[in-house]
Structure formats: C-alpha cells, structure tokens
Amino acid sequence: MSAALDQIPAPHEASSLTLVEQLVQWARRRIEERVFRPGMRMPSIRKLAQDKGVSRFTVVEAYERLVAQGYLESRRGSGFYVRERAASGPGERGTAAGQQTRAGAAARPIDVVWLVRNTLHAGKSDKGPGLGYLPSHWLDGELVASALRALARQSAGQWLGTGTAQGFLPLRQQLQNRLEELEIGATPDQIVLTSGITQAIDFIARLYVQPGDAVIVGDPAWFQMFGRFAAQGARLVGMPYTPAGPDLDALEEQVKTWRPKMLVINSVLHNPTGTSLSPAQAFRILRLAEEYDFVVVEDDIYGDLCPPSHPVTRLATLDQLKRVIYLSSFSKTLTANLRVGFVACAPEVAQAIGDQKILISMTTPELNERLLYKILTEGHYRRYVERLRARLDPVREQTARMLERAGFSLFSMPTAGMFLWADAGVDADAFAAAGQEAGFLLAPGSLFSPHQSPTTWMRFNVANCGDPELPRFLADYIESRHRVARPLKAQADVPN
Known part of the structure; x- marks a missing residue:
C-alpha cells in the first residue's frame, strides 16, 4: 500500500456534507491530483474506517459511489483500485500520450501535471521544497x-499599438548588451522575445522536430519540455549525468546510435543537479554537434x-550562435508572472521563429x-x-546538512543556484x-526523467525548505x- 495512505485526514465534523460525501470528495480530489495513481490499490475498508473514525458501511458506500462515478474499480477478493480514466482535457495526461519509440511501440505517458498543478496551487513557500521558484518574500516587489509606476506616467498612446513579432526593440537592444557581457555576439535582429x-x-x-x-535531453532534466517534444512525435533520448556534469561518453554513444536532430541542455546550474559545464565539456559537445x-x-x-x-562555460559563447540556439528568461529572479523570455540565434532562425510567433500568438504583450x-535600465x-x-x-x-541528517545522499554539492539533487534511498x-x-x-525524481522511470532521487529547492x-x-x-x-529482508535471508 502506498505511503500516501499513512496519514489520511479525518472528515470535517462541521461540514454540511455527509460522511460518505466527504469521503468521496477526499478520494476524488487525490485521484484528480494524481496522488492516487491509476492501478494503485486503495486502503482496505477496515483500515480506512479505522483511520477516519467512521463505520465500515460508510466506507463501502463511498467506494461504491466512486466505482459508479468511474474513479475506482472493484476486484473481487482483492479490494478497490484506482481506475485508468480518459483524459478530461488536452493537458490532463500530459502531452506525450502519442509518443512512439523508434520501433513504433507506444511509449509510457509523460505525466508532469501532478507537480505543475500543485506548484500553481501551492500555499506557503516553506511547505514547497519541490517548487521551482524562489519564495515571493525573497523577491523585490518594489523593484517591479x-x-x-514609471510606465504609468508615460503617454497612454504607447499602449495602443500591435507590437512586433520579434518584440519590443529597446528591450532587444538591452539584451544585446547583456549578451555582450557573456561574450555572445547577437544583433537585435537575432533576438526574439517570447512568453518565457x-x-x-x-x-x-x-x-525542427x-x-x-x-x-x-538530460536524464534528469526540466520536465515540462519532455511532453512538448513528444507531442511532435520525437523520440526522447535521456543523457545521464555525473556529479561533474553530463556523461559525455554516454552522449557520444547516443549520438552515434540515434543521429539526433537536437540536444537540449542547461549549461549553467543544471536543473535539477546544479552542475555546470566546464570548457572541455562544452568543446566536446560542440565537436559532436x-x-x-x-x-x-x-x-x-x-x-x-x-x-x-563561478567557473562556467556557455556553449553560445564558444559557438557564437552558429549552431547553438540560446534561451533565457527572468522568471526565476523577478517573478514567474512576468512571462518574458528570449531566444538568441542565427538570423535565419530568428526570422523563422518570428514567423512561428505570428502564426501562433501574433505578438507577445509589449506591456510586459x-x-x-x-x-x-534603471540600474x-x-x-x-x-x-x-x-x-x-x-x-x-x-x-544540504539537513537532508544528510534526514538520511539523504547528495548527488553533488553545488556552489551556486537553488537546487539540490538528493537520493532518499526509497x-x-x-x-x-x-x-x-x-x-x-x-x-x-521520476518527473525529471524523460520516460518517468521510477527512482529514489528527489529535487529540493533550498529556499523553500525552512x-x-x-x-x-x-x-x-x-x-x-x-x-x-528490514523485516522483509530478514525473511528473505532465512534458508529454506
């Protein structure tokens, strides 16, 4: 039985719902949030009745209603199990339901909805060690x-235009200056603004795909891109990581085997391991490309x-946007609501991305x-x-020290960034x-795997562990x- 059932909140006595209705609501919410996943066995009638402080008849009635509503199925002599349900919308099962392997076999669905949905509805940041953003009280709201206020004092006529496909030109010019500090040469025409x-x-x-x-892609890596590539029918190949960064010997073998269309990588403070590329690693990746x-x-x-x-090497600095497409954003430092990111790339690629932008969203909000x-520019x-x-x-x-005391083993100890990748051993x-x-x-950690492989690893945001x-x-x-x-192992060790 899943450990999710170890702590089951009791029904609210003051609720206007009956006990049966409360149990049904509780189970449905956890099934929809994918805390209870398809195929998982629900707690036994006896255990749930004991933990909830209700009669067995109440639990039986609640389970029967959930069966009738399509959330559970009853297996004679075994109990009640979460039923596999059809997607209720385009994003309910992720976007990778159509992913196929090279041989044509159906791939396992990529389900990142559980974490994303709960991220968007998370309350107190200290209760969200798995969140991907800094807590709001760390951010400078007054800066925004x-x-x-400064924008509000400007002429109202500036808000009435349609914007441009590539984005607000003065901002692209400012980003050109920022890229120059990283020794990446890009004109404003090589920069396209995006919604993150x-x-x-x-x-x-x-x-491209x-x-x-x-x-x-990395294995592990940022999970939201997996579904997007899989929706294009891509074959996702997971590049393993070592405490020193990507395993480039494995990458070379994958490149020879799969002849990929592209590689997607965090070169600086990789999510979730916190590793960064060395010059030698960056040169080898570009040589393979x-x-x-x-x-x-x-x-x-x-x-x-x-x-x-911090000793890091950016691929775009070495390549100067010939083969590298460079992405960045300000959502991790300013606010996740300020959906302004950008692409820096070769001129012909920027033109193609601008055309895509026109077809899909016309422009991005110039106000942002x-x-x-x-x-x-205010300094x-x-x-x-x-x-x-x-x-x-x-x-x-x-x-890091808290996680080690709790029983975790760290993948590595980054000297910058906000993530730690830790092995729970369970x-x-x-x-x-x-x-x-x-x-x-x-x-x-399964959500950071391109194929959601079972794992004992977890990502922790150090700013949200207070x-x-x-x-x-x-x-x-x-x-x-x-x-x-331990008792299971002891039984296994007993000779026949």
Missing part, C-alpha cells in the same frame, strides 16, 4: 512596482543566479516587455541578483504522495520505510 522559455521551446520544437526524430550535424539548444534560465566568479526594459537589477545569490549561499549549505513517488498528505509539495516540521517529516518517512524493509 516602481517600474510599473516554455514558449521558446514550443517554437523550436515546431520548427518531425515524427521519429531523436531529441537528446558539428560532426553529427545536430542543433544545440542552450537553456540559461539560471544564469543570473550564477556569480561571475516595456516593464522588463524599465527594470533592466537596480544587478545589485538585486547579487543579494539573491548571497542569500542562497547559507541556506544551500544548511539544507521510492520517490510514494515519498511525494506521503508529503502531499502531510502538507508538503515534494518533487519526485518549515520547522520538514526535517522531522523527511527523517521519519525514510526511517519508516527502512523499518518496513
């Missing part, structure tokens, strides 16, 4: 508000969290782009990100389900799983 990196990936997938094409003729998409969304002194331009942003980096350093160390999906019941949003109850919950859960495993 001041820029908004998610939209940039969408444009690139539509332009055809059904059957191989796309190499040249030899085997594939595109490299470099996602540098965490670059501003990396101190200038003007707001970001104001923030970047406060640089000092602000310095403060963010300084604030992350001590909590990264504290969180099933991460069950761990995350138990966390959901206890009020914590955890990020199981809840005083979190260390005890993590340690108690790991210990409880080990207590279960």
Whole structure:
C-alpha cells in the first residue's frame, strides 16, 4: 500500500456534507491530483474506517459511489483500485500520450501535471521544497512596482499599438548588451522575445522536430519540455549525468546510435543537479554537434543566479550562435508572472521563429516587455541578483546538512543556484504522495526523467525548505520505510 495512505485526514465534523460525501470528495480530489495513481490499490475498508473514525458501511458506500462515478474499480477478493480514466482535457495526461519509440511501440505517458498543478496551487513557500521558484518574500516587489509606476506616467498612446513579432526593440537592444557581457555576439535582429522559455521551446520544437526524430535531453532534466517534444512525435533520448556534469561518453554513444536532430541542455546550474559545464565539456559537445550535424539548444534560465566568479562555460559563447540556439528568461529572479523570455540565434532562425510567433500568438504583450526594459535600465537589477545569490549561499549549505541528517545522499554539492539533487534511498513517488498528505509539495525524481522511470532521487529547492516540521517529516518517512524493509529482508535471508 502506498505511503500516501499513512496519514489520511479525518472528515470535517462541521461540514454540511455527509460522511460518505466527504469521503468521496477526499478520494476524488487525490485521484484528480494524481496522488492516487491509476492501478494503485486503495486502503482496505477496515483500515480506512479505522483511520477516519467512521463505520465500515460508510466506507463501502463511498467506494461504491466512486466505482459508479468511474474513479475506482472493484476486484473481487482483492479490494478497490484506482481506475485508468480518459483524459478530461488536452493537458490532463500530459502531452506525450502519442509518443512512439523508434520501433513504433507506444511509449509510457509523460505525466508532469501532478507537480505543475500543485506548484500553481501551492500555499506557503516553506511547505514547497519541490517548487521551482524562489519564495515571493525573497523577491523585490518594489523593484517591479516602481517600474510599473514609471510606465504609468508615460503617454497612454504607447499602449495602443500591435507590437512586433520579434518584440519590443529597446528591450532587444538591452539584451544585446547583456549578451555582450557573456561574450555572445547577437544583433537585435537575432533576438526574439517570447512568453518565457516554455514558449521558446514550443517554437523550436515546431520548427525542427518531425515524427521519429531523436531529441537528446538530460536524464534528469526540466520536465515540462519532455511532453512538448513528444507531442511532435520525437523520440526522447535521456543523457545521464555525473556529479561533474553530463556523461559525455554516454552522449557520444547516443549520438552515434540515434543521429539526433537536437540536444537540449542547461549549461549553467543544471536543473535539477546544479552542475555546470566546464570548457572541455562544452568543446566536446560542440565537436559532436558539428560532426553529427545536430542543433544545440542552450537553456540559461539560471544564469543570473550564477556569480561571475563561478567557473562556467556557455556553449553560445564558444559557438557564437552558429549552431547553438540560446534561451533565457527572468522568471526565476523577478517573478514567474512576468512571462518574458528570449531566444538568441542565427538570423535565419530568428526570422523563422518570428514567423512561428505570428502564426501562433501574433505578438507577445509589449506591456510586459516595456516593464522588463524599465527594470533592466534603471540600474537596480544587478545589485538585486547579487543579494539573491548571497542569500542562497547559507541556506544551500544548511539544507544540504539537513537532508544528510534526514538520511539523504547528495548527488553533488553545488556552489551556486537553488537546487539540490538528493537520493532518499526509497521510492520517490510514494515519498511525494506521503508529503502531499502531510502538507508538503515534494518533487519526485521520476518527473525529471524523460520516460518517468521510477527512482529514489528527489529535487529540493533550498529556499523553500525552512518549515520547522520538514526535517522531522523527511527523517521519519525514510526511517519508516527502512523499518518496513528490514523485516522483509530478514525473511528473505532465512534458508529454506
């Protein structure tokens, strides 16, 4: 039985719903949030009645209603199980339901909806160690508000235009200056503004990927891109990581075998391992790209969290946008609501992406782009990100030590960024389900695998691990799983 069932909240006595209706509502919510997944066995009638403090007849009635509504199925002599249900909308089962292997066999659906939905509805940030953003109280709301007030004082006529496909020109000119600081040469015509990196990936997938094409992604890596490439019919190939960064020997074998259309990679502060490319690794990746003729998409969304002194190498700096398509955004440092990202690439690629943008969304909101331009040009942003980096350093160390005391093993110890990749030694999906019941949003490592492979790894956002109850919950859960495993092992060791 899943550990998600270990802590089942009791019905609310003051609720206007009957006990049966409360049980049905509780189970439906957890099934829809994919805490209880298809094929999972529900708690026995006896156990649920005991944990809820209700009669067995109440549980039987609730289960029968859930069967009638299509949420559960009854298996004679075995119990009740979560039923596989048809998707209720385009995103309900992720976008990879049509993914096929090279041989034509149907691939396992990529389900990132559980984490994304709960991320969007997460409450207190300290309860969200699995969140992908910094907590709001770390961000500088006044920096954004001041820029908004400055814009409001400008002529109202500027808001009445249609915008352009490539985006607000002064912002693209400012981004050109920022890229020059990274030694990446790009004119404004080589920069296209997007609604975040998610939209940039969408444009690139539509332009480059055809059904059957191989796309190499990290294993682990940022999960939202998996479904988008799979929706194009791509064959996702997972490149493994080592504590020193991507396993380039494995990458070379994959490139020879699959002849990929593209590689997508975080070169700086990789999500979720926190590793960064060395010069030798970057040169080898570009050599492979040249030899085997594939595109490299470099996602540098965490670059501003990396101190200038941190030894990293960006692929676009070495390649100068000949074969590399460079992506970045400001959602990790300013606010996730400010959906302004950008693509820097060769001129002909920028033109093609601009054409895609016209067909899909016409333009991106110029209000957001003007707001970001104001923030970047008022001179406060640089000092602000310095403060963010300084604030992350001590909590990264504290969180690492807390995780080790709780029973985790760290993949590596990054010296910058906000993520730690840690091995719990127990099933991460069950761990995350138990966390959901206890009020914590955890990020199981299966969601960072292109094929959702079961794993014991989990990603932790060090800025969101401040809840005083979190260390005890993590340690108690790991210990409880080990207590279960020890008797089983002892039985297995007894000779026949």
